Amino acid sequence: MSAAPEKFGQRVRRREDPSLLTGRGVYLADLIRPDMAVMRVIRSTQAHARIKRIDFSSIVHDPGCVGVLCAADLPVGIGTLPAMDLAGDSAPVHQRVLAQGTVRYAGEPVAVVLANDAYAAEDLAERVIVDYEPLPSVMDVHTGSQAEAPLLYPEFGSNIVHQAAQRVGDPEGAFAAAAAIIEENFSFRRLMGSPLETRGAVAMFEPGSDRYLLHSSTQIPQVLRTELARITGVSLERLRVVAPRVGGGFGCKEAVYPEEILLALALQKFGRAVYWIEDRAESFSATVHGREESMRVRAALDADGIVTAIEVDCLADIGAAYSLYTNTPSAAVATLRGPYRTAHFRSCARSVVTNKTPLNVYRGAGYPQVTLAMERIMDLAAGATGLDRAEIRRRNLLLPEQFPVDRGVSYPGCGRIVYDSGNYPALLDSTLEAIGYDGFPARRAQSASGISLGLGLSFVVEMTSGGGAEPARLRLLPNGRLQLLSGITAIGQGSETTLAQILSDHLGIPADTIDVLAGDTDDSPGAPGTFGSRGATMGGNAACQAGNAFILEARKLAAELRGVGLENIDWDGGMLIERAARNEPQCLMSLFQQAEARGFAPTERLSVTARFADTPVGFASACHAAVVSIDRGTGVIRVLDYAVTHDCGRVANPLLVDGQIMGGVLQGLGGLLFEALEYSDTGMPLTQTYMDYVLPTADTAPRFILRHIETPSPLNPLGMKGAGEAGCSGAGAAIVNAIADALGPTIPVPGGSGPFTPALVRDILRNAQLEENSEC
Amino acid sequence: MIEESLNVSMTVDGAQLHARVRPRYLLSDFLRERAGAGGVHVACGHGVCGACTVAVDGTAVRACLMLAVQADGTHVQTVASLGELEGDVPAGRDGLTRLQTAFREHHALQCGYCTPGLLVSTALFLSQRKAAARSATSCASPGRASPGRACAGRAEILDHLNGHLCRCTGYANIIAAIESVLT
Helix, strand or coil: CCCCCCCCCCCCCCCCHHHHHCCCCCEHHHHCCCCCEEEEEEECCCCCEEEEEEECCCCCCCCCEEEEEEHHHCCCCCCECCCECCCCCCCCCECECCCCCEECCCCCEEEEEEECCHHHHHHHHHCCEEEEEECCCCCCHHHHCCCCCCCCCHHHCCCEEEEEEEEECCHHHHHHCCCEEEEEEEEECCECCCCCCCCEEEEEECCCCCCEEEEECCCCHHHHHHHHHHHHCCCHHHEEEECCECCCCCCCCCCCCHHHHHHHHHHHHHCCCEEEECCHHHHHHHCCEECCEEEEEEEEECCCCCEEEEEEEEEEEEECCECCECCHHHHHHHHCCCCECCCEEEEEEEEEECCCCCECCCCCCCHHHHHHHHHHHHHHHHHHHCCCHHHHHHHHECCHHHCCEEEEEEECCCEEEEECCCCHHHHHHHHHHHHCCCCHHHHHHCCCCCEEEEEEEEEEEEEECCCCCEEEEEEECCCCCEEEEECCCCCCCCHHHHHHHHHHHHHCCCHHHEEEEECECCCCCCCCCCCCCCHHHHHHHHHHHHHHHHHHHHHHHHHHHHCCCHHHEEEECCEEEECCCCCCCEEHHHHHHHHHHCCCCHHHHCEEEEEECCCCCEEEEEEEEEEEEEECCCCCEEEEEEEEEEECECCCCHHHHHHHHHHHHHHHHHHHHCCCCCECCCCCECCCCCCCCCCCCHHHCCEEEEEECCCCCCCCCCCECCCCCHHHHHHHHHHHHHHHHHHCCCCCCCCECCCCCHHHHHHHHHHHHHHHHCCC | CCCCCEEEEEEECCEEEEEEECCCCEHHHHHHHHCCCCCCCCCCCCCCCCCCEEEECCEEEEHHHCEHHHHCCCEEECHHHHHHHHCCCCECCCCECHHHHHHHHCCCCCCCCCHHHHHHHHHHHHHHHHHHHHCHHHCCCHHHCCCCCCCCCHHHHHHHHCCCCCCCCCCHHHHHHHHHHHC
8 A cells, every 4th residue: 555545636647648658558449450351331422312233243252352241231120220319209310330222421331341451441442333323412401491302311201300399488578578689690510529539440259259349439338239239139248349448539439330330240240350440531421520500599688688588499400310319419409598597488499301421419519509609699788788798697697596496498318407506606707807807908909900809708507417327346356456347438538547536535545556447348237438528427426336335345244254243343544443453454455365265255245336326417517718819911810818617516636627628628619710521512521631620739729727616516425517528618609709809899700600710700801891891 | 553562671669670561551550560569540641630650760750641661771769769769768657758757747648649649749849959959049949948958939839739630638738748848
């Protein structure tokens, strides 16, 4: 026993780092062996077409070809991928394992070729002939939702595959009585999480067995295992899925994908271990997209600047089929009011299918869009009423004494939205001070000629820690080390460090005697996985619950070994102490060895399982502020300073939480200033490389000022709320408000996510100039 | 297309390798598949992201943009040779170099996929700046120059880092880590 226990709240350095810094991290690509076959996916080159013919004849006799598969080769009954219907009434527009009959997006898997090496696989795939008969395509939600639009699924009679309406109070009455009405349209572009490690998977049989072992770079190994069983008919017992170290997820790896199923089927058919690694160009059409939606928001104001009512209509462009969830793109619309009291509310969200890659969640899952829309409305309301932007927010914020707050709406799949905890005015005060709000007019006055400075604010309130009950196992090894088996897959968030830290604090034992293992379905049955800012809260509370069970078992065992009652044995920092006895405290290794020697089966008895209950979701909150500069000559926008005051309840490890915030902010920044997945009018994806999809680089990083306010969540013993998405969800809103502030009140800013490239900014400035010079 | 295999020889992290490879075989694949250099991460394959960066005869190279046959007769160093590239003997329990320790201290990595390539090119950047510091005239911030220390201003660090994409960290901690080894 070397070090002291780590404390909850300490800035603990990561245990993951030594292997990652030395290049020894084991990612999916590190599992490939020379004797494995490689799979290459032949993808649709058409947005919408009938498949007339797939011709493998030129390759099937090639000695380098291990095998081919198209839809006709799949076992009967294998058709579609799962989509959890959060609403219960969505039209079943499911993605297929392989396209049959028609293709509905460019990039849709049509067939696969297996070869001995990746170079040969690419060559062979190029020789497969697929004949298409093009069909008219639907490339935007406005035309796609019209009655005369071409249909992707004629059997459902419409491209609108889901709609949900919610209302609170009397919005019509509030609008009728309004002193002012603000209205704005928003267009959110198609983005993607684009982790640096693309997707990939390896299927093999476990050595010496007929049990399937699928390694996949996934956030949700357990869900993947369940769906593999359902789709392939292989029994659950014969399926094991393992997520190795995952090189970034961001929601991209939170789906069950055709390639994962195809690898298992290829293994079944050809009996040979086989892998697939997505290449970057492929990833832009093969991995889920996020964000794209079109929104119209109206707000009613009274004479004091109180937003009395909000109405929102949203059309979400979900692409050609649902991915893992049926309607998350539009679900967050119901939470558009964020931190504001606004008593009356009406929302209508519709999901529209188009001939594009399926849309799923991307970090923030709807919150970046609703936050941007609501926060633009607040700035427009400030402009209309003449109130200061901070002041109008302050007047509308929910107050600490109002918690818990039932918002009168529900989030599909997660029930009624009740804000559990928060102190929004304190977040606002802290952030205004951090960004230098009061001194900003003086700073602006000193900006260089041709440079405009602007400051923008935003508020995020978002659902975290959902996804269902979380299991954890804790077991003692003969050497006295504790193993925590967690379902929180490691995708870069430092969960091993955080979970070990929380458990070390809870048990009072040094963290370096705890090993954390995650990602193996054999170890964590029923684990939902890593997504939705849930890992630290759910994994941490589950670990503590397992810790409690472990302490009890250890005390029981010690009591039995000594022939005393349980009440006589205390746990103290990993030592078992017999009350009122003079013998030495016993360490865990000694307990294990003694129990082993006396036939008390410590391996079984000191292995405990816990399940942290499916609690209501906790709502984290944050107030963001950005200062930007705009070069009016070049149109270049720079985010200079960025302040966030964040409330995720009790902070387990501020070092890692700050890392999540900064990384999230930069993703939000990228989504507003640089990124967009472009399609041609005929549905050809135009974004193929990182030269087209421009990720933020180091010179775009602002100076960060990060703060925390802790209002503990009453929903879990540790008082935690999630932290993974708040940075991303608030950044676009704060930055676009800062851009509008820099341009000034006479220059309208397009509603939505831009992207605000230099070209767009120069267009905005040029149009404003034309307007000004116009005589009529 | 030339399919005939050719002989290549190179040292990879100090080990001498001889192999017959087809001309189109990428250096990144050669390093991963033939040299067992798992620290060479391929993230884009288009030379944009920098994750596969290695040192070829002391120059930073995108291993995904070079053919193995082009590297014939060279010395290739990956993240496994970081101590050599930094001129720093890894010490301490974790066996980390000064730069690796700075990255850990500043939480300059999350998923770690971009990290090895970034470390290699940063080590090369620092040794260039060290050379510049010796000839003091080219140092952008002479006040910070000291014998044997690299010297670089924030603008030079950003210019260097712009050759790498990181999707996780937001860069601020990477910049802080590099600044910390400079001061």
